Each structure stands twice: as structure tokens, then as C-alpha cells.
Amino acid sequence: MSNRLVLATVFLVAMLIGANFSMLKFALDHTTPMLLTSLRTVIGGAFLVSFALLRGERIPRRRDDLGNIFAVSFSITTVSSALLVFGVNRVPAGVASLMASTMPLFTALLSAMLLGAAVSRMAGIGLAVGFAGTVTLASPSLSGETAAIGIISLALSALAWAFGTVYMKWRDFSRVSPVMLVGVQLVMSAVVLVPFALAVEGTADTEWTVGLFAPLFYAAVPANAVTFALMATIVARATPTQASASAYLIPVFGVFFGWLIRDEVLGAVEVVGGALVVVGVYVLVTANARSAAAAQASASRVDST
Numbered sequence: 526m527s528n529r530l531v532l533a534t535v536f537l538v539a540m541l542i543g544a545n546f547s548m549l550k551f552a553l554d555h556t557t558p559m560l561l562t563s564l565r566t567v568i569g570g571a572f573l574v575s576f577a578l579l580r581g582e583r584i585p586r587r588r589d590d591l592g593n594i595f596a597v598s599f600s601i602t603t604v605s606s607a608l609l610v611f612g613v614n615r616v617p618a619g620v621a622s623l624m625a626s627t628m629p630l631f632t633a634l635l636s637a638m639l640l641g642a643a644v645s646r647m648a649g650i651g652l653a654v655g656f657a658g659t660v661t662l663a664s665p666s667l668s669g670e671t672a673a674i675g676i677i678s679l680a681l682s683a684l685a686w687a688f689g690t691v692y693m694k695w696r697d698f699s700r701v702s703p704v705m706l707v708g709v710q711l712v713m714s715a716v717v718l719v720p721f722a723l724a725v726e727g728t729a730d731t732e733w734t735v736g737l738f739a740p741l742f743y744a745a746v747p748a749n750a751v752t753f754a755l756m757a758t759i760v761a762r763a764t765p766t767q768a769s770a771s772a773y774l775i776p777v778f779g780v781f782f783g784w785l786i787r788d789e790v791l792g793a794v795e796v797v798g799g800a801l802v803v804v805g806v807y808v809l810v811t812a813n814a815r816s817a818a819a820a821q822a823s824a825s826r827v828d829s830t
């Protein structure tokens with residue numbers, strides 16, 4: 526996957542997810558967190574599986590493929606998604622964006638543990654600059670009290686998301702297309718989440734109105750099905766650290782759409798933080814691309830001798 530295509534996809538994923546924070550807030554005005562999460566998986570899974578079937582793809586039947594898909598499903602679209610919505614319902618959007626941006630740190634750690642991957646010096650600088658940007662970006666929200674349970678939920682959500690990202694690189698998913706992969710994992714998540722949400726929360730506090738369905742559709746399709754499919758494509762063709770780089774841009778777009786849709790103020794702190802985040806992502810992605818190119822060139826020289 527080319528460096529430019531990685532950057533473009535990273536920006537698109539971050540933009541779609543960044544807007545999702547505002548949409549989730551709107552949807553949570555009309556329903557409960559777990560039910561919202563389960564509805565996202567039902568709609569997103571049905572959309573992607575139908576799309577894949579229309580393209581002539583087949584639902585995977587091999588036991589090892591289904592086992593690997595379930596592992597990713599449980600970590601990303603079940604645990605991580607549920608904890609994300611649970612946390613967003615309890616902390617300000619800026620804090621939620623900050624916690625989401627910790628995912629690349631967990632990814633780098635898990636990549637080293639499970640894949641034996643090393644983080645280059647420049648990639649480490651990119652990680653540090655990007656994290657500094659997210660701290661700056663979210664710092665206004667940290668001035669007040671936050672719910673500890675929301676912070677913990679979002680941290681665990683980032684960890685689960687990182688594990689699923691690394692797992693997709695750790696195991697063989699080559700027999701399943703990214704679209705079918707995410708579609709099936711969303712369906713698997715729905716099977717787990719729907720009964721859980723109905724048993725724990727029920728539907729008494731849900732208002733079945735346009736106020737729920739409009740943000741729910743966005744959260745389910747563009748921000749859930751489409752972004753996870755794009756992420757799966759990146760993971761299949763790039764490094765896990767590159768794939769996780771979009772998390773650093775999420776706060777930038779989260780603040781932007783909060784200003785655009787929810788009339789939140791975009792001040793100097795947000796501008797500075799956003800600039801640091803963009804620089805961090807650029808350094809991180811380009812550093813990994815240079816390292817991969819250098820490794821490939823070295824291997825080619827060895828083969829030629």
C-alpha cells in the first residue's frame with residue numbers, strides 16, 4: 526500500500542469516526558448505551574454482508590477463519606465498541622477523543638509483544654508528538670471533573686481495539702475479503718450484544734424517532750461498517766502502527782464536527798493541538814514507510830548476492 530494511500534485512508538477513517546462522537550451524543554439522547562451499540566452492529570453487519578454477497582463473495586465456512594473472525598469481533602466490534610459508547614455517555618467529547626487516541630500506544634506495545642515488531646526512533650517521535658497533540662487538544666475538557674468509570678471504559682476500549690488490530694496482522698485473514706471480514710464480525714457482535722442489551726437495559730428508555738434513527742444510521746454505516754472495512758484493508762496491506770495512526774486524527778475531527786454540528790467553540794488550544802496531531806501522524810506513517818522500504822531494499826541486496 527503506497528504511503529499516500531495510507532495517509533488518505535487514515536484521514537478518511539479519522540474524519541468518519543471523529544464525526545461519530547457528536548452523532549453518538551445525539552443518539553444517546555434517545556436510547557441507552559448498550560442498546561445503541563447492539564443496534565449499530567445489527568445495521569452495520571447487515572449492510573456489509575449484503576454488499577459482499579452482492580459482489581459475489583461467500584460467507585467464510587472454515588473453522589479457523591471463523592475462529593479468527595470471532596476473536597477480532599469480540600475485541601473490536603463487541604468489547605471495544607460497547608466500552609466506547611459506554612464511556613462517551615459519561616465523559617466530555619474531548620476526553621473521549623483523548624482516550625481513543627491512546628490506541629496507537631497499545632498497538633505499538635502489543636505489536637512488540639506478539640509480532641516482535643520494533644518501533645523506529647522516528648516512529649517513536651511521531652507517537653510522542655501525536656500524543657502531545659491529543660493532550661493539548663483535549664486539555665480544556667480535563668479542567669472539570671470526569672467520571673472515573675468513563676475514563677477506565679475508554680482506556681479498555683482503546684486496548685481492545687489495539688489487540689484486534691494486531692491480531693489481524695498476527696493471524697492469516699487472506700482468505701476473507703476486508704468487507705466480508707468486517708460484515709461477519711459485526712453479525713457475530715450483534716449475536717452477543719443484542720441479548721445482553723435487552724437483558725440489561727431493555728427498551729423502556731428508548732424513543733423510536735427520527736432523532737434516534739438519523740444518528741444511528743451514521744454511527745452504524747459510515748462510522749462503523751465503512752471505517753472498520755477501511756481499517757481492515759489498511760491492516761492487510763500496511764503495518765499495525767500505520768493502521769492505528771488514524772486514532773491521533775480522531776480528536777481533530779471530533780473537535781471540528783463538535784464546532785460545526787454542536788456549536789462548540791474551536792479555540793487556539795484546539796488549533797495548536799490539531800496541528801501537533803497532524804504532524805505526529807505524518808512522522809509516524811512516513812517513518813514506518815521508510816523503515817519498510819529500507820528493509821525491502823536490504824533484503825533485495827541480500828538476494829542478489
